[in-house]
Every structure is written in structure tokens, then in C-alpha cells.
Amino acid sequence: MMSRRRILGIDPGSRVTGFGVIDVVGQQRLYVSSGCIRTPQGASLADRIKVIVEHLFEVIDTYQPDEAAVEQVFVNVNPAATLMLGQARGAAVTALVIRSLPVAEYTALQVKQSVVGHGKAPKEQVQAMIVRLLSLSGTPQSDAADALAVALAHANHSHSAVAAFTRQGLRIKGGRLA
């Protein structure tokens, strides 16, 4: 039996937080779930954060990921928008930390390089690659696709490091080595 790693990818945003769950089994990448968490506009900060955290807890408790990866957000020139983005990102990472998930961070450039092979790929090319890599029957919504992309980047990035650890017997979880 091959070991399985389940990765939760998160693309935080002030209005929409995308999430994507994939399984890594050997060289295979398997789609598990993805979706978007929309925060109620005009609501208080506490109410918006409540929506993000409750939905993320539901996703984590349902799919039981082993690790999480978060996209490093674009720093907007508008300070108020940047603050809101930071708050949403802080809330999402807090939910991951409270559920004791290790959290890795990737820039948009790293995600594109990992998924498509070069950092200047347009959004459509990233989405097409996700559809192909995960054998999806349709294109996921944009924020969900970005979350799946960061999960895939983490799967590729951490593969060799994790393989090295497991070979040394430092990290064996859920069966024999892949």
C-alpha cells in the first residue's frame, strides 16, 4: 500500500477565499474537493471572519488534510484593501494553526513555475494545467483553481524533502513508503 498525503491549498482573499484538497499518492495527484468561501460584504469584521473560519473548520474536519499550503497574496497599492486581505489571510492561517496543520507558503510565481513550468504563465494556462493534472471534467471557479494550484505546488515542492525524511525513517505516516 502506498502512503497518501492529503494537502489543503488556500487562496485567501478579502471577498472570496478559495480552497482545494488533493491527495498525493506516489507520483499521482488526485482531486478530492474544492470550493469558495464568500464573505458577506458590509458585515462586521468579526462576522466576516466567522464565516471564513467556520467554513474552513468544516473543510478540515470533513477532509482531514495532513498539511496546508497558502498562497502569498498580492500586496495591493490600496492600503484599505491590503488591510482587509491581511485580515482574511490571518483568519485563514489561524484556522489552520488551531487545527494543528503545518502551513507552507508559496508566492504566485512559485505556484506558476511549479504547476506550468514558468512564472509568467497566464491564469488560463494555470487553470488548463490543473484540469489536466487532476483529470477534472470541468474548469473549477477561479479562486478554487488557484487553491488547487497552490496545493499542487506544495505537492511538487515538498515531495523530495518528504521522500528524504521518510527514507531516513523520520516521517512515516499511514503505511509503507511510496
Add this chain to the structure above:
Amino acid sequence: MMSRRRILGIDPGSRVTGFGVIDVVGQQRLYVSSGCIRTPQGASLADRIKVIVEHLFEVIDTYQPDEAAVEQVFVNVNPAATLMLGQARGAAVTALVIRSLPVAEYTALQVKQSVVGHGKAPKEQVQAMIVRLLSLSGTPQSDAADALAVALAHANHSHSAVAAFTRQGLRIKGGRLA
């Protein structure tokens, strides 16, 4: 017996998050506790957030406040600093929301107006007023003082509304009315 409201004030920052706990008993404002949560510089976002959330949970579980008030942060001109501030603020509010505390927000202007009587008061005057209002024997550290100030602002701001509620019997908690 007078009813008691315990308020947790928070002053979030990217490096230091101040907290202050006060009791409101009738017209009295009583100091309970205050302090600073310092986030490890150079650590990952997840590790910094973990420090903020674990300390805030400890404060909440120890002092059992009924309500929380958070200072609306200064939006910095530096986008990276603003993002970090937003993340710290998002983490702090997430901790409050997870512990089911109602969260009120006040601008620095509202805090100064409430505590000192006018919005242009210098920091030192706010601190001196806190020492006087709470009969402190020394001046608390700057971030802790700001957190006590936002707690005091919430006590003053919400007093009349809460008094109206309690008079109508809608909110009676912990004994007879003040």
C-alpha cells in the same frame, strides 16, 4: 449586588499585540489585567499567528471576559507592513470569535474622545488618564495602555445602551441591575 461586565480590549500590531482587561461595575472601572504579546520576528506567519492565538486564548480562558473591543488599526503607507498588521488583526479577531465573544471596533479617534474627551490628545495624556481612571500604581507599557484605553472606550460607549437593555430586562447577567 451590582452586575459586573468584564471587557477585554485589544490593540493589534504586527510585532506586539496589547491586551487589557477591565471590570465595569456601575460607574466604576476596575483594572483586572493587561500585557503584551510579542510575536517572534523572522518566524513564519503560522508561527507568529500561533503565538498571538495561544496567548489570547490563555487570557480569555483565565479572565473570562464577557465582551471584547478592538482598536481599528492605523493603515500604514507601507503595503507590506499593512498586510502584516492585517494578518495579526485577523488572527486576534479570529481568537475572539472562536471564544464566542462579541467584538466591537473603535477608531483611535473614538478611543481618545472617549477616554480623554477630545480626539487630538497626545499618547502621554491618554496614558495618564488610564492611570487615573483605573487607579494604577504605575504606567503600563504603551501597547497594554492602548488596549486598556479601547476597553475603557467600549465601557463608556456601550454603557447607556446596555443600561437601557438591562432596564427592560433583556440582558440581566450575574445578579441584580447596577
